[in-house]
Amino acid sequence: MKALSFATLPLTALALAPAAASDVEPGARYRVTFERTWSSQTHPAEFPLLAHFSPVIGVTHGQDYELFAKGVTATPGIEKLCEEGKHQPLDAEIRSAVESGRVGSLIETGDPLRSVPASAVADFDVDAGHSRVSIAAMIAPSPDWCAVAADVELMEDGHFVQEKTVTLQAWDAGTDSATSYRALDADMQPRGPMQPSDSPYFQPNGAPTSVGRVTFTRLP
Numbered sequence: 609m610k611a612l613s614f615a616t617l618p619l620t621a622l623a624l625a626p627a628a629a630s631d632v633e634p635g636a637r638y639r640v641t642f643e644r645t646w647s648s649q650t651h652p653a654e655f656p657l658l659a660h661f662s663p664v665i666g667v668t669h670g671q672d673y674e675l676f677a678k679g680v681t682a683t684p685g686i687e688k689l690c691e692e693g694k695h696q697p698l699d700a701e702i703r704s705a706v707e708s709g710r711v712g713s714l715i716e717t718g719d720p721l722r723s724v725p726a727s728a729v730a731d732f733d734v735d736a737g738h739s740r741v742s743i744a745a746m747i748a749p750s751p752d753w754c755a756v757a758a759d760v761e762l763m764e765d766g767h768f769v770q771e772k773t774v775t776l777q778a779w780d781a782g783t784d785s786a787t788s789y790r791a792l793d794a795d796m797q798p799r800g801p802m803q804p805s806d807s808p809y810f811q812p813n814g815a816p817t818s819v820g821r822v823t824f825t826r827l828p
Contacts, residue, residue: 631766631767632736632766632767633736633763633766633767633768634735634736635733635734635735635736635768636733636734636762636768636826636827637731637732637733637734637826637827638731638732638733638734638762638768638824638825638826638827639729639730639731639824639825639827640666640715640729640730640731640732640741640743640822640823640824640825641727641728641729641822641823641825642661642664642717642721642727642728642729642730642743642745642776642820642822643725643726643727643776643820643821643822643823644661644721644724644725644726644727644755644819644820645724645725645818645819645820645821646659646661646724646747646755646819646820647659647724650812650817650819651809651810651812651817651819652812653808653809653812654788654789654809655789656749656789656790658749659748659749660720660721660722660748661720661721661726661728661745661746661747661748661755661820662689662693662694662720662745662746662748663693663695663716663717663718663719663720663728663745664715664716664717664728664730664743664744664745665689665695665698665699665702665714665715665716665717665743665744665745666714666715666716666741666742666743666744667702667705667711667712667713667714667715667741667742667743668711668712668713668715668732668733668734668735668738668739668740668741669705669710669711669712669738669740669741669742670711670737670738670739670740671740672710673705673710673711674742674758674759675742675744675758676742676744676754676756676758676779676802677758677802678801678802678803678804679801679802679803680801680802681782681799681800681801681802682781682782682783682799682802683698683701684697684701685697685698685699685700685701685702686698686754686781686783686802687752687781687783689744689745689746689754689781690744690746690750690752690753690754690779690781690783691746691751691752691781691783691784691793692746693720693745693746693748695716699714699716702714711738712733712734712735712737712738713732713733713734713738715730715732715741715743716730717729717730720748721745728745731827734762734763734768736763739761739762739763739768740759740760740761740762741757741760741762741824742756742757742758742759742760743756743757743760743822744756744757744779747778747819749789749790750789751784751785751786751787751788751791751793751794752780752781752782752783752784752786753778753779753780753781753805753807754778754779754781755776755777755778755779755819755820756776756777756778756779757774757775757776757777757822760772760774760822760824762824768826769824769826770825770826771823771824771825771826772823772824773821773822773823773824774821774822775818775820775821775822776818776819776820776821776822777804777805777810777816777818777819778804778805778807778809778810778816778819779802779803779804779805780800780802780803780804780805780806780807781802782796782799782800782801782802782803783795783796783799783800784796785800787807789809804816
């Protein structure tokens with residue numbers, strides 16, 4: 609009778625597996641600095657008078673949630689933000705998602721960014737299940753354009769980063785067909801898809817040029 613043999617894992621693998629899981633940080637607190645660089649110098653084509661960014665709004669979330677997703681139809685909240693600079697009803701949409709556990713927390717600032725350079729600051733919490741941030745402000749005046757940083761991941765190898773900076777890109781919400789800063793309202797029916805803007809306004813040198821930057825700094 610042959611002796612039975614059993615495959616065994618190396619002791620190092622057995623020892624490391626539980627440790628790797630326990631090394632994942634449960635949460636962290638961050639400060640976001642949302643900076644406007646969009647100006648007549650960076651984007652000179654027909655640059656409008658009274659140009660500004662609206663107050664900022666964002667959300668912490670996981671990989672199964674997208675506030676801005678290329679090719680997807682804008683929610684009523686995104687439409688109001690990108691057309692009018694209003695946080696309502698997007699804030700209500702996010703709060704509902706918070707209550708259902710789909711997202712982590714709402715991020716908001718109170719004042720427009722009217723000068724260059726200008727920045728808005730807010731503090732917020734993240735956790736291991738909601739380690740990404742999407743954040744935006746209306747580019748005003750405009751038909752339906754927003755300055756967006758989408759799906760910014762703050763966790764790397766199980767640990768929350770100390771700092772991360774990403775650029776803000778102009779997005780088209782797909783809810784208004786007008787193509788100039790001060791065009792009259794031209795409601796788009798059916799709705800088009802959300803996508804990074806292909807307007808010549810935001811490609812002064814033939815390639816997309818950022819309209820700002822966002823820095824996430826971990827707090828003690």
